[in-house]
Amino acid sequence: MSVELFGNPDRAAVEEITTVTCIGAGTIGGGWAAYFLARGFRVKVWDPAPDADEKLTRLIEAAWPALAELDMVPGADKSNWSLHTDLAEAVADTGFVQESAPENLELKQALLAGIDAVCPEHVIIGSSTSGYSMTEMATETSHPERFVVGHPFNPPYLIPLVEVVGGQATADEAVDWAAEFYSHIGKSVIRMDQEVPGFIANRLQEAQWREALHMIDQGEATVEQIDRSITDGPGLRWPFQGPMLTFHLAGGEGGMAHMLDHFGPSLKSPWTRLEAPELTQNLRDSVVAGCDIASGTRKIAELVAQRDAGIIALRKLTASLTSDQESAPVPSASVPTGEQTSAEPTAESTVLQTYTTEVSPEWIDYNGHMSEAYYVLVFGFATDQVMDQLGLDEQYRSSVGASLYTVESHIRYLDEVALGSRLHVTPMLVAAGDKKLHLAYEMHVDDRLVATEEIVCLHVDQHEQRATDFPAGVRTRIAGFRTHTPEWSGRRLG
Ligand SMILES: NC(=O)c1ccc[n+]([C@@H]2O[C@H](COP(=O)([O-])OP(=O)(O)OC[C@H]3O[C@@H](n4cnc5c(N)ncnc54)[C@H](O)[C@@H]3O)[C@@H](O)[C@H]2O)c1
Incomplete structure (x- = not known):
């Protein structure tokens, strides 16, 4: 349940924000920074790692060509960022904070409290957490009403989805503001009314991931077979129609109704194992070795470039298909x-x-x-x-x-x-x-x-x-x- 609170009179409208702060500049925080830059923001970054500067520079350089293909605004400047080691300095004059520090509850609790202590009260603070609820992360903060989860997907500079949800002490108005801000900067927002472990998309991903690990653990499938079963199989449908519409079509002319009546009884057959397998050394090594074989001679940077090119092509294709559907019914x-x-x-x-x-x-x-x-x-x-x-x-x-x-x-x-x-x-x-x-x-x-x-x-x-x-x-x-x-x-x- 969210707490209703008055809007903060000092809070700027989303379109007035020109400066944002990224706390943590790893895979996700750095990806957010690149995206914000491409959308024309000035970006202030805080990260305690000694090599944060070089890592972030490399990440922005790698992401920039992909951003130029899809989401960049005129005048975007990839050098319009500064790195800070002082939290107060990093959040001074900011319009929004995106926290992307390591996924560790105690660390996040302490860090969010630290940001809260120095960040002007009217500023909304979003967290990239993959699974913690804001209710548990904001326990040490003095102003929990302005903290929201803004869960992105890797790479955040290319994947549009952001799941937005508040904690029990978050003001509805803060969740609304964050959802509007992410939409304003071009993201596809799912605003959730209640906290759900793993949000929506991670919950679905996790179920599949658990089954994949079980199959490897039992020697039932290799890493390569699991990946290809999706990329050459159901994965081809998902960019266009999600799992529900996909099954609606699997019911033929009878649609989902026929699908459920026909396959409903088999839902109870013991296909899934649901409980995660024990992550033994053996399972870990098998999965890592399988990924090494699947990557072949391709280094991580090459795989990233290949993935980005694929996402760009797909996003262009889905955009053009949507525009075809929209412009189709012209009678004359x-x-x-x-x-x-x-x-x-x-x-x-x-x-x-x-x-x-x-x-x-x-x-x-x-x-x-x-x-x-x-x-x-x-x-x-x-x-x-x-x-x-x-x-x-x-x-x-x-x-x-x-x-x-x-x-x-x-x-x-x-x-x-x-x-x-x-x-x-x-x-x-x-x-x-x-x-x-x-x-x-x-x-x-x-x-x-x-x-x-x-x-x-x-x-x-x-x-x-x-x-x-x-x-x-x-x-x-x-x-x-x-x-x-x-x-x-x-x-x-x-
Ligand atoms: N990697 C993903 O696919 C993914 C997807 C969605 C969300 N997330 C979430 O984003 C967040 C960041 O994940 P990541 O994959 O970018 O991690 P990462 O390890 O790549 O980056 C974390 C960064 O945070 C910095 N940092 C900030 N505060 C710190 C502190 N107090 N102590 C130590 N280091 C600190 C680190 O130096 C590092 O640069 C996590 O909450 C994660 O769950 C990750």
Whole structure:
């Protein structure tokens, strides 16, 4: 049961927060720091490890390209962080604290009390704990009402889910604020009303993990077989439909009702062992040896890069499938009718995605650098990606017969681009009208700004050959994106 408390009058609205603090900068705290940086925050980090600086630098460097693919806001600065060994210094002027210290109850109790003692009272403090309840962690604090669990998943810079739940002494208002803050920064939030051991997702993961360990312990399956049973099996369905909808479909036309009636009796068959196996030295060694075989010659950094590339590809795919579903029911073959109302903007959709590509040999001119025509081409690809994100994708264009036409553009060529360079094009929505968009782009190679473009485009009904209003669903989506005018924008386009 949560305690109702008045909101703290000094507490800032979530969109006013510009500085956050990460307590602990290991796998999870460092991942949070990278994510906050990519979302444009100034990040203050506290970590007692002597090598915290180097480890965090390495982690941010490794995470940055992945963040550039999905969640980065224009102007994000990967060096906008400072490391502190003094807690009070780390939480001074902060708008939010994310604690990600080792999973040890006494340590967390003492640490949360220490943060509480020096952190301004209006600031909400979230913990990344994988399983402790806030009720047990906040026992030593003087202001337990502002402590919440904000449980992320590894890597927190790529996995959207955050489970948010308070302890018995947490104010509902604090849980609401935290849930709103995580949503505001692009996370997919599950706000839980009561504390459940392991929250939701870890509870499900743990059950599977226990069964896997049992099977290895009994010699019934190898590490490799267990991993492949998921990656080549049910794991392929889970990014799109969770375990419940998956079983709904397993019931055929009868859906979940048939599934339960048909397989209900077998639920009682002794398939699962539920109790965890004893973690003997032998079991530990078998699991570790199996993972070594499964990793082969791939080092951890390589496995991380492979995992990140996979998650990015999947997130892009699931986003595009969702946008297809949202833009599908357009009845007219000619004129957009404004029927597409299902496209509610999500927190994640408030920022246009960065387009990334590599310079190919045929783009290089006689001076040994990318020819100017290909700058235009790359900006064009970035516009295609913007159109997909706005719901003006291939399916929309073919079913509705309307598309975006660029009617004016202005490019500044600022620096040369060499063969093999990786180009990152960040789009910004400058302004939007009923049938018109004003977009701006920055093209970067690493930290170098190499070109900018501004365009004005019109939404054109291709049958009638005239500009026409965006349908309601697309307008709703456009309204969900933040507008931003870059300081270099010198033209009054359109
Ligand atoms: N690793 C995961 O997959 C995962 C997923 C979700 C949540 N979590 C949770 O996140 C938290 C951090 O886990 P992690 O995997 O990043 O651990 P980690 O060991 O990688 O990092 C912990 C960091 O905390 C620092 N630290 C902060 N306060 C400390 C103190 N008082 N004493 C010693 N070290 C201190 C350490 O120096 C280290 O850099 C835990 O609560 C964990 O349960 C972990």
